Amino acid sequence: MVQITGSCLCGQLHYAGDTEIMGAMSCHCDACRKATGAIHSTNIFVADADITITGETLEFEHKSDSGSTMTKINCAKCGSPTLGRNTNRPGGLVLRAGSLDQKDLIKPGGYVFCENAVPSTVMDPALKQFPKMPT
Ligand SMILES: [Zn+2]
Numbered sequence: 001m002v003q004i005t006g007s008c009l010c011g012q013l014h015y016a017g018d019t020e021i022m023g024a025m026s027c028h029c030d031a032c033r034k035a036t037g038a039i040h041s042t043n044i045f046v047a048d049a050d051i052t053i054t055g056e057t058l059e060f061e062h063k064s065d066s067g068s069t070m071t072k073i074n075c076a077k078c079g080s081p082t083l084g085r086n087t088n089r090p091g092g093l094v095l096r097a098g099s100l101d102q103k104d105l106i107k108p109g110g111y112v113f114c115e116n117a118v119p120s121t122v123m124d125p126a127l128k129q130f131p132k133m134p135t
């Protein structure tokens with residue numbers, strides 16, 4: 001178990017908990033790019049039940065390629081993309097890696113949706129690259 005904390009840019013939306021990091025992936029899908037404004041998004045997966053979220057959120061739902069409902073959870077004040085949920089992963093919570101305070105815990109295991117990657121993106125050749133989301 002590790003103790004984690006994180007927040008949006010303004011600090012209004014905050015999360016904390018003792019949890020097990022179940023995985024982390026850098027995602028190159030179009031939705032992550034558009035939702036974050038970054039050319040790819042590193043997403044960390046933890047158990048929702050471990051994390052206490054405080055502050056007002058602005059939530060937006062959309063359908064993923066696989067038909068699941070994705071919820072983007074952003075700060076209601078500064079708008080920073082901070083957390084997410086996916087109906088394909090019940091009980092799971094996605095941390096937008098950039099919101100995490102413990103930088104040493106951000107260790108992506110690979111890259112997903114590489115077929116959608118921006119061509120100039122530099123990727124670590126030591127990590128696996130998947131054209132889509134591996135099942
Ligand atoms: Zn904020």
Ligand SMILES: [Zn+2]
Nearest residue numbers: 027028029032
């Ligand atoms: Zn994505």
